[in-house]
Amino acid sequence: MLPLLQHFSLSTTCHLLMKVLIYSAHEYERPFLTHAAQGKHELQLESRALGAATAELARGYEAVVIFTNDDASAPVLEQLQALGVRYVAVRAAGHDQVDSAAAQRLGLRVCNVPNYSPYAVAEHTVALMLALNRQLLRAQANMRRSDFRLDQLVGFNLHGKTVGIIGCGKIGGVLAGILQGFGCQLLAYDLYPNPEFVQRYGLRYVPFEELCATSDIISLHVPLVPATHYLMNADTLARCKSTAMLINTGRGGLVDTRAALAALRAGRLGYLGLDVYEFEKGRFFEDHSQDAAPDPLLEELLAEPNVLVTGHQAFLTNEALTDIFTTTMASLDAWAQGQPSEHEL
Structure with a gap:
């Protein structure tokens, strides 16, 4: 403290x-x-x-x-x-x-x-996507060990991939513009569709279930309210592609972390990128490096090679x-x- x-x-x-x-x-x-x-x-x-x-x-x-x-x-x-x-x-x-x-x-x-600055959060969202996709953490760890093999570092092109944006307000709109530049196909789910985004970014508003089922990458940008708590849970994750990447730079409670971890381990989810964590209160923004009792769930997440967690810094x-x-x-x-x-x- x-x-x-x-x-x-x-x-x-x-x-x-x-x-x-x-x-x-x-x-x-x-x-x-x-x-x-x-x-x-x-x-x-x-x-x-x-x-x-x-x-x-x-x-x-x-x-x-x-x-x-x-x-x-x-x-x-x-x-x-x-x-x-x-x-x-x-x-x-x-x-x-x-x-x-x-x-x-x-x-x-x-x-x-x-x-x-919605650009701050949107750009950090893309940073998580790229770092996960191109295995940058694993690659850097290998480099530090003078291991220059490329095994387990194969990624994929963002170009041509379908990205689903859940909550397409100011941040989601900026994200759509960035991803349009990558050549992504854009889907969005929002209670209040913005026709301007359809014209400007060529995105399509679709039902939530369709977005989950067809997206290669899903990015969350909705507020945390009772209706969105655990928006991504065992049932909704089961509707996603087994190779899908889930990114959350919104609120930790949007994702059932245990369900997401289980999906990753079972091969039903490809990647997980989090800037927010449902149990971050009392932990994020502080130095807990000397704690005798770390958060076991967070430790499990960080041990997974296809997970990247940052400490609520997208706004920074x-x-x-x-x-x-x-x-x-x-x-x-x-x-x-x-x-x-x-x-x-």
């Missing part, structure tokens, strides 16, 4: 509008936060996540800023409200960690960052971080001035 990051006021030349506690803060965020804040708020960075045990730290603060794996469930929100917190800003697009109904009941204003680009903190600070500015945030939930 990282120590408490030092308290700092970003400027003394401007009027401080609001006292803000930023949970799950990391050093890589500091320069982007400093640039976006422009000295308008008194900020405290806290490396620990928001939860029942850390809510008390928000005493005396008007707003808290949280991230993906913070806990903003009803009991925690009740604690925050009792401590005088009035605003909760999620510095991410996904906000399933917030009990929105409880926030409304308690009179807490909540916002998120719905749009931040200069451009995306700039967008995230600029938008978050704009919401805090609006609230401090008695105005609604443009991105309130």
